[in-house]
Amino acid sequence: MKKFKYIIPKICLASVLILVSWMSPILKPDGNTIVIIVNNENPIADMSIGKTKITYLRKIKKRWPKFKKTVLPVDRKGTCPAQVTFYTKVLKMAPQDVNRYFVERQYQKAEKPPIEFNSDADVVAYVKANPGAIGYVSKSASTKGVKIVLTVE
Amino acid sequence: MHSNRKYIFKPCLLILLVASLFSTDIIGQTASKVRINGFGDMTYGSLFGNRANQTQYNLFSKYGESSYPFNVNKDFGIVGTDLVATADISDNLIFQTEVNLQVERGETSDMELDVERAYLDYQISDAFGIQTGLFFTPVGFSNRNLYARAWLMNSSQIREVVEESTGLVPTHTIGINAYGTFVSDGGHALNYIASIGNGRASDPVTIFYNRNESNFMYTGLLEWQLPYGDDFRIGLSGWYADKFGTHAADTLGHVTTIEEDPANDSLALTLIETGFNPYIWYKGRKFNFFVEAHLTTVTEKDGNVLQNLKNKGFDQGTGQFGITAEFSLNLKLKGKKIMPFIRYDNLEIDKNHAYYGLRAGEGDITKYYVPNFNALMFGIAYDIKAFNRIKIEYIHHLDGVRMQHGLVLQTAFGF
Numbered sequence: 206m207k208k209f210k211y212i213i214p215k216i217c218l219a220s221v222l223i224l225v226s227w228m229s230p231i232l233k234p235d236g237n238t239i240v241i242i243v244n245n246e247n248p249i250a251d252m253s254i255g256k257t258k259i260t261y262l263r264k265i266k267k268r269w270p271k272f273k274k275t276v277l278p279v280d281r282k283g284t285c286p287a288q289v290t291f292y293t294k295v296l297k298m299a300p301q302d303v304n305r306y307f308v309e310r311q312y313q314k315a316e317k318p319p320i321e322f323n324s325d326a327d328v329v330a331y332v333k334a335n336p337g338a339i340g341y342v343s344k345s346a347s348t349k350g351v352k353i354v355l356t357v358e
Numbered sequence: 359m360h361s362n363r364k365y366i367f368k369p370c371l372l373i374l375l376v377a378s379l380f381s382t383d384i385i386g387q388t389a390s391k392v393r394i395n396g397f398g399d400m401t402y403g404s405l406f407g408n409r410a411n412q413t414q415y416n417l418f419s420k421y422g423e424s425s426y427p428f429n430v431n432k433d434f435g436i437v438g439t440d441l442v443a444t445a446d447i448s449d450n451l452i453f454q455t456e457v458n459l460q461v462e463r464g465e466t467s468d469m470e471l472d473v474e475r476a477y478l479d480y481q482i483s484d485a486f487g488i489q490t491g492l493f494f495t496p497v498g499f500s501n502r503n504l505y506a507r508a509w510l511m512n513s514s515q516i517r518e519v520v521e522e523s524t525g526l527v528p529t530h531t532i533g534i535n536a537y538g539t540f541v542s543d544g545g546h547a548l549n550y551i552a553s554i555g556n557g558r559a560s561d562p563v564t565i566f567y568n569r570n571e572s573n574f575m576y577t578g579l580l581e582w583q584l585p586y587g588d589d590f591r592i593g594l595s596g597w598y599a600d601k602f603g604t605h606a607a608d609t610l611g612h613v614t615t616i617e618e619d620p621a622n623d624s625l626a627l628t629l630i631e632t633g634f635n636p637y638i639w640y641k642g643r644k645f646n647f648f649v650e651a652h653l654t655t656v657t658e659k660d661g662n663v664l665q666n667l668k669n670k671g672f673d674q675g676t677g678q679f680g681i682t683a684e685f686s687l688n689l690k691l692k693g694k695k696i697m698p699f700i701r702y703d704n705l706e707i708d709k710n711h712a713y714y715g716l717r718a719g720e721g722d723i724t725k726y727y728v729p730n731f732n733a734l735m736f737g738i739a740y741d742i743k744a745f746n747r748i749k750i751e752y753i754h755h756l757d758g759v760r761m762q763h764g765l766v767l768q769t770a771f772g773f
């Protein structure tokens with residue numbers, strides 16, 4: 206009986222450890238993989254990295270093709286893993302270059318800079334509410350009510 | 359800077375203040391209706407050596423508009439500090455105004471405050487939008503995009519040709535313009551701007567409130583945007599300033615009195631100005647280059663005043679030519695951008711030009727000597743922060759009235 210007294214907690218502890226290690230990919234915030242999201246009304250089905258960059262930066266056009274809504278880029282406030290992935294792999298620009306770019310565009314084209322939010326949930330909520338919006342969130346974030354057009358690892 | 363513009367800075371400041379009251383926050387917030395941006399600089403320059411061209415300097419000393427040439431970085435100065443307010447009236451209707459504060463780029467350190475832009479922008483689609491108000495004349499690249507924005511430039515030297523105090527090209531327009539973009543599947547784009555505005559006045563620096571003449575100026579710009587590098591554009595623009603009246607002065611220093619005097623009627627001129635600006639702008643990962651030229655001519659319409667003066671032995675120039683070429687590298691120092699650059703500027707104006715040297719006074723017009731500009735510049739621009747660029751630059755004047763050597767230090771910022 207005394208032996209069981211020590212064995213049962215050990216088994217429980219081992220089970221918890223196994224369960225945690227098994228679930229770790231689910232629980233770990235996956236900031237390295239992001240998804241590009243647009244509003245559900247936007248007819249665009251998917252986008253390439255190059256197309257996303259040109260659209261987000263409004264390099265050529267201010268409006269979505271076949272949709273006629275003004276492109277509204279959405280960014281994260283402050284550095285986060287999702288932003289690092291987006292800047293590095295999609296925009297291929299350093300953070301200071303992104304900041305400079307959007308300030309220059311305000312002088313030259315009177316364009317609005319990206320709207321910034323503190324969390325993935327806020328980004329999703331904004332994209333859901335604004336037909337022209339385009340943003341990025343971690344793959345693990347809930348994207349209910351918006352359309353995923355690209356996954357970037 | 360033309361004094362007429364100073365009268366409109368108060369209403370624009372008022373607009374800025376009122377707009378600020380309605381603004382709930384500054385940049386980047388959802389609730390914002392007005393965005394405030396700006397840029398500025400502090401510059402220190404030192405000049406040394408002999409005059410690049412003593413003969414021209416002697417002419418300038420005798421017949422120059424001021425005792426010191428415009429656009430020289432000497433001692434402490436502010437090249438251009440601007441506040442830009444953008445009001446988002448609706449999704450596709452925007453009002454933007456830009457107020458400029460700067461040290462006079464001539465012989466004094468007087469501060470000036472004036473309005474660079476104040477226009478309403480209505481964009482119907484990517485292919486068609488309209489702007490109306492005061493805007494940068496759509497000629498060339500540097501007039502619309504760089505101008506005196508030190509934070510966006512590698513060199514601290516403003517292009518002489520877009521220095522509005524000289525009036526060599528019409529830098530600003532009050533009127534209306536249409537603009538748009540057509541995009542091909544391959545990522546190429548064709549941008550256009552066409553504008554109509556108040557035309558040239560009796561002297562070239564009176565750009566803004568010229569209503570004495572019922573003449574207009576027509577401008578067109580076509581720009582091919584290529585999908586290479588970060589930003590690659592090839593453009594051609596031109597303008598046509600329809601018949602505008604002025605008076606001829608036969609020689610430098612000549613003052614023509616404008617009164618109802620039959621003797622002076624013989625010097626009344628009706629001119630037409632045409633100009634062309636081709637340019638190439640490339641901004642890449644490893645290097646950048648920029649070339650822009652301009653060529654302008656004035657011709658006399660339905661008259662022989664200039665020809666008669668020529669027949670009497672008075673030279674009357676009618677053209678000017680200028681070119682800028684700059685090459686820079688994009689390097690990194692401690693993870694930040696550092697850009698060594700080299701630039702060459704050349705501007706040549708006929709000494710006794712029939713129009714560009716004219717300055718209107720109270721009831722008279724005087725002909726001044728407008729100096730050439732010919733210089734080689736090189737230096738380093740370093741982005742110590744995202745919104746702060748410092749520069750060190752050497753300028754060597756090859757010709758013209760400036761001293762041969764100049765050294766410039768500048769800290770430029772944007773926000």
